[in-house]
Amino acid sequence: MPAIRIALPSPLRALLAKGAGSAMVSGFLLVAMLTVVGKIVSFAKDAVVAAKLGTADDLDAFMLVFGFFSFAATVLAGGLPESFVPAYAEWRERRGQRRADRLGVQAAVWHFAALLACGIGLTLVASSLIAWATPGFSPAKQALALRLQTGLLPFLLCFGMAHHLSAWLRAGKSFLLAASAPLLVPLGIVIALLVAGDSVNAWTLVAGTVWGSVAHLLVLIIAHARRLPRSLVWWRCCLRHWEPGLSRVLRNAAPFLLGGVAFGSAAVVDQTMAAWLSAGSVAVLGYSDKLCAVVLAVTAGPAADVLFPHFSELVARRDWTGLRRRLFTSAGLIVGAALPMTLFLCLFAPWIVAIMFERGAFGPQDTQRVAEVLRFAAFQIPFYILGTVAARVAVSLQAARLMLTIAFSALVLNATLNWLLMGPLGIAGIALSTVIVHLISAFATCGVCLAVIRRKEALG
Known part of the structure; x- marks a missing residue:
C-alpha cells in the first residue's frame, strides 16, 4: 500500500512546485509555512498566559516541571527515532515497503515501553528531583511543582510517542501531517484558557497540555493505521517475528540516547540554575526562549525534518560528494535567511516583547x-x-560516538559558563552561555561530519 499523502489544493501545490524547483525545497517551504501557523497559535496561547499569570509562581512551577517532561520525551526521541530513520530508509531500499513498515511498528512498541519506564522512574524520584532543582522556591511552590509533575505524566507518554510517529512519517517524506499535528497542543491550551476564564492557574495549563497532546497522538495513530495493512495475519507477524533490522536500531539507539541526554540537558540545566536566582527568573528565561524559538521553528525545525530523510538516502547510496554538497548548501541558505531575523530580535527586543506579552499581569x-x-x-x-x-x-x-563526545563536552561547558556568567549578568549570563555553547558545538559537529565523510570516501 503506498504511503499516505494528504493532498494540497492544486493552486498551492503548483505554486510550491514552481517556486521551489525541487521536492526537497518544496517540503521545506511547506513545513515552514505550517510551522508559522503553529507559532501564531502558540503565541496566542503565550499572550493569554502572560496576561493571566505574568511571571507568577504558578507559571514558574509549571514551566520548570514542563521542562523536565519535555526534556525526558525529547531525550527518548533522540534514541530510537533517531536511530530508526536511517535504518528504515535502508530497510525500505533493500527489503521493500512492507518489511520497513514492520520495522516501524516494532520500533514503536519498544519506544512506548521506554517512555513508560521513564515515566515510572520520574514518578518515583519526583520528590527528590523537585527539592534538588528548586532551592530558590518556597515550600508551597515546591509542593505545587510536585503535584504538577504527577498531572503532566500523560503528556510524557503522548508527546514521546508523537515524536516517534512523526519521525516515521517524515522518513516516508510525508511532511504535511507531521508538521501540522503539533498545532493541537497549543490549541488545546488555548481552549483550556478560554474555558477557565478568569480562573486560570497552573492546572489550567496542565489540562490543556495533556488533552492537546492526546489529540496530537490520536491523529498520528489514525494516519498510520490508514496506511498500514489491516490484515490480522500481517499484524500477528509484526508482533511474533522480529525484523533483523530492529537489533541494529536498538543497538544504535543507546549512543543517540546518551547524546540526547547531554544535548537536551542544556535547557533543564538553564532552567534549574535560573531557579536559583530571583523570583520569576525561570519564566523570564522561558519567554525569551519562546521568541528565539519563532525563528528556529521556521528555519532549523523544517530543515531538520525535511533534510533528514534526504541525508539518510544519500548515505544509503554512498553518495558522499552529494552529501557534502547538500550539507554546505542547505546550512548556508538557512543561516543566511536567519541572520536578518536574529538582528531584528536583538535591535528591537523591548518593542517585540511589549507587543507580544505586555498586558494584564x-x-x-x-x-x-x-x-x-x-x-x-x-x-x-x-x-x-x-x-x-x-x-x-x-x-x-x-x-554516534563522536557526537556523544561533543554532547557531553557541551553539557559540561554549558553548566560551567552558566555558573561563571550568571553572577555578574544574572539571567542574561545564562543566555550568553547558551550562545557560546551553540557556537562551539556547531563547528565541532561540522568537523565531525566532514571527517567521517572523508574517511568513508577513502574506504570506497
Missing part, C-alpha cells in the same frame, strides 16, 4: 527583564541552525 518591568535576556539569546540562532543541520548528517552517518 505582565507589566513594563517584566518587559525590560525579558528584553535584556533576549538581546543575548538571539545570537544563538545561526549557530543552533548550523549545528542542527550538521547533527542530522552525523545521525545519518551513524557517527
Whole structure:
C-alpha cells in the first residue's frame, strides 16, 4: 500500500512546485509555512498566559516541571527515532515497503515501553528531583511543582510517542501531517484558557497540555493505521517475528540516547540554575526562549525534518560528494535567511516583547527583564541552525560516538559558563552561555561530519 499523502489544493501545490524547483525545497517551504501557523497559535496561547499569570509562581512551577517532561520525551526521541530513520530508509531500499513498515511498528512498541519506564522512574524520584532543582522556591511552590509533575505524566507518554510517529512519517517524506499535528497542543491550551476564564492557574495549563497532546497522538495513530495493512495475519507477524533490522536500531539507539541526554540537558540545566536566582527568573528565561524559538521553528525545525530523510538516502547510496554538497548548501541558505531575523530580535527586543506579552499581569518591568535576556539569546540562532543541520548528517552517518563526545563536552561547558556568567549578568549570563555553547558545538559537529565523510570516501 503506498504511503499516505494528504493532498494540497492544486493552486498551492503548483505554486510550491514552481517556486521551489525541487521536492526537497518544496517540503521545506511547506513545513515552514505550517510551522508559522503553529507559532501564531502558540503565541496566542503565550499572550493569554502572560496576561493571566505574568511571571507568577504558578507559571514558574509549571514551566520548570514542563521542562523536565519535555526534556525526558525529547531525550527518548533522540534514541530510537533517531536511530530508526536511517535504518528504515535502508530497510525500505533493500527489503521493500512492507518489511520497513514492520520495522516501524516494532520500533514503536519498544519506544512506548521506554517512555513508560521513564515515566515510572520520574514518578518515583519526583520528590527528590523537585527539592534538588528548586532551592530558590518556597515550600508551597515546591509542593505545587510536585503535584504538577504527577498531572503532566500523560503528556510524557503522548508527546514521546508523537515524536516517534512523526519521525516515521517524515522518513516516508510525508511532511504535511507531521508538521501540522503539533498545532493541537497549543490549541488545546488555548481552549483550556478560554474555558477557565478568569480562573486560570497552573492546572489550567496542565489540562490543556495533556488533552492537546492526546489529540496530537490520536491523529498520528489514525494516519498510520490508514496506511498500514489491516490484515490480522500481517499484524500477528509484526508482533511474533522480529525484523533483523530492529537489533541494529536498538543497538544504535543507546549512543543517540546518551547524546540526547547531554544535548537536551542544556535547557533543564538553564532552567534549574535560573531557579536559583530571583523570583520569576525561570519564566523570564522561558519567554525569551519562546521568541528565539519563532525563528528556529521556521528555519532549523523544517530543515531538520525535511533534510533528514534526504541525508539518510544519500548515505544509503554512498553518495558522499552529494552529501557534502547538500550539507554546505542547505546550512548556508538557512543561516543566511536567519541572520536578518536574529538582528531584528536583538535591535528591537523591548518593542517585540511589549507587543507580544505586555498586558494584564505582565507589566513594563517584566518587559525590560525579558528584553535584556533576549538581546543575548538571539545570537544563538545561526549557530543552533548550523549545528542542527550538521547533527542530522552525523545521525545519518551513524557517527554516534563522536557526537556523544561533543554532547557531553557541551553539557559540561554549558553548566560551567552558566555558573561563571550568571553572577555578574544574572539571567542574561545564562543566555550568553547558551550562545557560546551553540557556537562551539556547531563547528565541532561540522568537523565531525566532514571527517567521517572523508574517511568513508577513502574506504570506497
